[in-house]
Amino acid sequence: MSQSNEIILKVNDLKMYFPVTRGLLRKKVAEIKAVDGVSFELKKGETLGLVGESGCGKTTVGRCVSRLYQPTGGEIIFEGEDIAALPEKDLKRIRRKVSLIFQDPYSSLDPRQSAGSIVGEPLIVHKITKDKIDYHRRVETLFQLVGLDPALMNRYPHEFSGGQRQRIGIARSLASNPSLIICDEPVSALDVSIQAQIINLLLDLKEAGETELTYIFIAHDLSVVKHISDRVAVMYLGRIVELTTPQELYENPLHPYTQALLSAVPVPDPEIEEKRERIILEGEVPSPLNPPSGCALHQRCPIAKPECREVIPPLSDRGGGHLVACIRA
Amino acid sequence: MPEAKVIVAKEADVEPRINEWKRFCRVFLARKIIWLALFVIALLLFTAVFGPWLAPYKPNEQNLADSMAPPSRKHLLGTDRLGIDTFSRLIYGARTALIVGVATSFTSAIVGTLLGMVAGFMGGVVNTVIMRFMDALMGFPMIVLALLLAGVLGSGMLNIIIALTVANVPGYTRLMCGMTLSVKENDYIMAQRSIGSSSFRILAKHIFPNTLQPMVVMLTTSLGGIILAEASLSFLGIGIVPPDVAWGSMVADGYKYLQTNPILSFAPGICIMLVVFSFNIIGDGLRDALDPRLRGTL
Amino acid sequence: MERLLEVKDLKTYFNTDDGLLKAVDGVSFYVDEQEIIGVVGESGCGKTVTQLSVMQLIARPGKIVGGEVIFEGRDILKYKPHGEEMRAIRGGKIAMIFQEPMTSLNPVLTLNQQLSESLMLHLKMNKEDARKRAIELLRLVGIPSPEARIDDYPHQFSGGMRQRVMIAMGLSCNPKILIADEPTTALDVTTQAQLLELMTEMVERFRSSLIIVTHNLGVVARYAKRIYIMYAGKIVEEGTCKEIFKHPRHPYTIGLLNSVPRLDTVGKRLVPIEGLPPNLTNMPDYCAFLPRCPYKTEKCRTSPMPDLRDVPGEGHRVRCYVDIAEVDNVTVK
Known part of the structure; x- marks a missing residue:
């Protein structure tokens, strides 16, 4: 996979707290710490997987990076510029460079818009095309790029299947020639046999594009993330707990949560399954409204010690860029 | 742009185009009663437009010699105390009903849509202010509010339209605010924001078209209600005033002679009933035909 | 040897606007005592409709048009869908757990009311015994402090906990067969693992058979003995x-x-x-x-x-x- 050493995105101590308000005057009564100190770097052309269970903050990270949310704190340095606090009016040029692919192919396309006009929308918003003919040609190329017949441009979303709709969404995300695409669970709503088509398409687009594409791939399915990513970050309750290459993650998971997550995903081979060790975590993910003290996992962790309750473990390098946030590992 | 890849989805692979319009018509026209309602409304439209050519007499043409004439060839539905032809008055009354109904419902729809969309889209304080005010207006029954306003403004067609519009705006605002709030939650609005669309573009191009269906339904159903309200105001004598003719005032005029000449009140009364009933039926039918959850059940 | 459940040439069709939809078209399978089988397929392949047909839970415009469902030696398709015999089987001898726990639990009844109902109906228990048994079941499926929580309503539980309640309900009458229709799809990965582990443990304990309906090949590879691909x-x-x-x-x-x-x-x-x-x-x-x-x-x-x-x-x-x-x-x- 082509990958330069140029850093395209550097996220530093990102924090996103959502206020919980009550009453007519919207008094703030609590805070949901959806993301609480997330840092990572992304090289140009790289794919970073963000994996975790619902409520771990992976989607929020994606929405902060694309500046759909205004982060509470931290830096988001995209192509050398800190965009974390950029005001709304300066965001348009960032929106052109960072695009999103959504999870639900049904609700992410406007039902009253034709497929062609959905895909062409960014071209109009950013005034990319010179004239009608240029616009039409661009949309046509985008359709072909994602494997759709340009003859389908006048059709409406409900006429397409889930996989085809997701292709329309991908074409839209490519229209403005972005350098970073945030894929938020792009395959989890699709049927098994269609998922592979979309995963391959995303991989192919990376090699085909004129500008080098960088992906942040958000998913709860570890096997999909592992398949598509160059590096994987495992998130738990608003923090990254482990970050390394997929190979290393599978062969040498250090964080107890990663180990449990890996063991929870069954392999479609009964003979391997018979031999696999199963680590079942007790209980459920605590609420981010009231997170546990110290390491967020300590109540469920099989190897927790009393000090885990007090110290928030920092993300530290255990060699070869394998980062882990655990004082016991 | 790189070279085209393998085309996965060809035109032929995609399900044949579903003709939404045909489907809509099939569900909408499936009920017999819809045809009757459509016929009544068509008749109303026709008489309203061509009234002056259809009516055998002028609506205020007195002929005291023919006072209180029973139905005859000369006067199809007889005449009132001043010898004015009831049938002709009915025809001119259709005009008034339609003008008041359409003008009121469209103005209130436009005002309500704007207010509702702004309240729903901006949220926060703007929403609170607009919606609490609408709630206050809604606290009054529509007819009471209209009565109050008509009393202040005085009677006459324009004032009636203004009064009824104010009374109708809260309903539209509430509908559109709710619709905007629910449409806003869809990922495609988030997607539009992520590609850099302006708020105005999102509102106009993506939220508004997706709120149209319930809007159309409400527009139709409320037409019936407005016509009824106009008739009630006219009946009470603070609505349409002569020389304009209204069914409501005709009922009021005629009801003194209910014993001797019931047709004077019954004819306009039946007209009001049929029209209101028809608009409601069509509104219900539209809702069923437009609601995807009910589609295909008929 | 006689099978516990044998489905022969089952056909369930739906009469839709666009024509006759053959959702299940000649499906045959069997389950032996205390066996775990997997039915695998993608959405729309008929795997769920097959199981619903076994339970005779097909609503209009669907109709079971042919086949036999032999359970304990009798063709239960011959029973009236709402008749006495079918009701005794449904929830009593064959229980089903659905994908969406929130929609399959009644939101206005407490867990006790819902659990006791089927215990009193199928096992003819009295109120106190049913309550005791219900608490026992909740404890078995890992609900913390069940005595306190039995009078709670479904919305007071998390998704994973609700699915545990569903498992408890499914197992309440010692069914011979438990049908789990995508039981964990809506849940998180680690919760999924917890629940599947729990479910297989429970059917072993209750000596029931388990039919896992899923699109996930990994799940059947881990738990099922035999599988059917649809x-x-x-x-x-x-x-x-x-x-x-x-x-x-x-x-x-x-x-x-x-x-x-x-x-x-x-x-x-x-x-x-x-x-x-x-x-x-x-x-x-x-x-x-x-x-x-x-x-x-x-x-x-x-x-x-x-x-x-x-x-x-x-x-x-x-x-x-x-x-x-x-x-x-x-x-x-």
Whole structure:
């Protein structure tokens, strides 16, 4: 996979707290710490997987990076510029460079818009095309790029299947020639046999594009993330707990949560399954409204010690860029 | 742009185009009663437009010699105390009903849509202010509010339209605010924001078209209600005033002679009933035909 | 030996606007005592409708138009859907757990009311005994402090906890068979693992059989003894779990296995199944998988839908004319 050493995105101590308000005057009564100190770097052309269970903050990270949310704190340095606090009016040029692919192919396309006009929308918003003919040609190329017949441009979303709709969404995300695409669970709503088509398409687009594409791939399915990513970050309750290459993650998971997550995903081979060790975590993910003290996992962790309750473990390098946030590992 | 890849989805692979319009018509026209309602409304439209050519007499043409004439060839539905032809008055009354109904419902729809969309889209304080005010207006029954306003403004067609519009705006605002709030939650609005669309573009191009269906339904159903309200105001004598003719005032005029000449009140009364009933039926039918959850059940 | 449940040539059709939809078209399978089987397929393949038909829970415009469901030696399809006998089986001897726990629990009744109801109905318990038993069940499925929580309403529980309650409800009357329809799909990965572990542990304890209906090949590989692969309303391949994962013989099964990313492999390009699942109305006479099949031959095009035929391996049957094992040898050389 082509990958330069140029850093395209550097996220530093990102924090996103959502206020919980009550009453007519919207008094703030609590805070949901959806993301609480997330840092990572992304090289140009790289794919970073963000994996975790619902409520771990992976989607929020994606929405902060694309500046759909205004982060509470931290830096988001995209192509050398800190965009974390950029005001709304300066965001348009960032929106052109960072695009999103959504999870639900049904609700992410406007039902009253034709497929062609959905895909062409960014071209109009950013005034990319010179004239009608240029616009039409661009949309046509985008359709072909994602494997759709340009003859389908006048059709409406409900006429397409889930996989085809997701292709329309991908074409839209490519229209403005972005350098970073945030894929938020792009395959989890699709049927098994269609998922592979979309995963391959995303991989192919990376090699085909004129500008080098960088992906942040958000998913709860570890096997999909592992398949598509160059590096994987495992998130738990608003923090990254482990970050390394997929190979290393599978062969040498250090964080107890990663180990449990890996063991929870069954392999479609009964003979391997018979031999696999199963680590079942007790209980459920605590609420981010009231997170546990110290390491967020300590109540469920099989190897927790009393000090885990007090110290928030920092993300530290255990060699070869394998980062882990655990004082016991 | 790189070279085209393998085309996965060809035109032929995609399900044949579903003709939404045909489907809509099939569900909408499936009920017999819809045809009757459509016929009544068509008749109303026709008489309203061509009234002056259809009516055998002028609506205020007195002929005291023919006072209180029973139905005859000369006067199809007889005449009132001043010898004015009831049938002709009915025809001119259709005009008034339609003008008041359409003008009121469209103005209130436009005002309500704007207010509702702004309240729903901006949220926060703007929403609170607009919606609490609408709630206050809604606290009054529509007819009471209209009565109050008509009393202040005085009677006459324009004032009636203004009064009824104010009374109708809260309903539209509430509908559109709710619709905007629910449409806003869809990922495609988030997607539009992520590609850099302006708020105005999102509102106009993506939220508004997706709120149209319930809007159309409400527009139709409320037409019936407005016509009824106009008739009630006219009946009470603070609505349409002569020389304009209204069914409501005709009922009021005629009801003194209910014993001797019931047709004077019954004819306009039946007209009001049929029209209101028809608009409601069509509104219900539209809702069923437009609601995807009910589609295909008929 | 007599089977616990044997479904023979089951057919369930739906009368839709667009024509007759053959959701389940001649499905046969069986379950033995204390056995775990898996029914695998994608959405719309008929796997759920098959199970609902067994329970006679098909609503209009659907209709069971043929077949037999032999349970404990009697054809339960002959019973009236709402009759006394069927009600005794449903929830009593065969229980079902649905994908969406929130919609299958009644929001306005407490857990005690819901759990006790079926205990009093099927096991003729009195109120106090039913309550005791219900607390016992909740404890078994891992609800913390069940005595305190039994009078709570469903919305006071998290998704995982609600699914635990569903398992408790399913098992409340010692059913012979528990049908779990995508029981964990809506839940998080680690919760999924917890619940599947719990469910298999429970059926072992209660000596029940378990039918896992899922699209996840990994889940059946981990838990099921035998599996059925469904496509377009028909079973296309069946056999023991080990046999099918080791020697898959239907192009669809092979396609599924090649198209899912696996945790234990790295860098292998996925081979997707091209095209889309067919529209179940207006099905062709020939094999339903043909348009997407990489192994298709002239014979497939001209012959009717193939029947399930025996192939080497214990109980292994496949609905395909082509002997993939041989084709593979040719192409791989």
